[in-house]
Amino acid sequence: MSVKAIVLLGLALTVAAPLSAQSSDGDAIKAELDSTAAGWNRNDLARYMAAYDTSMRSMTRNGPVGLAATETAIKGAFWKDGKANQQLRYENVEVRKLGADFAICTGHFILSGNGLKDIGGWFSTVWMRTPSGWRMILDHS
16 A cells, blocks of 8 residues: 555544534534434423433523523423423524534424414524433523
């Protein structure tokens, strides 16, 4: 093998490794995000909330709030009698790594069904790698 071929192979491996890691981390984050919609659609708010780290902050009109206030707001706005008012799905989801242990996820959420007008909006969430897997630490929905 020529020196040029060895150098090109080395460069290819150097570039491919981070892209591969980014892809698998992105897939893991997307899978966790999908599990939130699955939980929501089974009326399992605990499963939906499990994607959040306990240190998370959610941005509101009045500033950031923590996990308990986020859950209370979700229950008040989108749930009734222990059940989700509508089904949840995500579209146009993209994940970009922000270093080895952090990533930003953007996309569009849609709540639909149950004879109600669809509700949707764009979101950005920041994710952190934890011993339990990828968890959201910031939600701007």
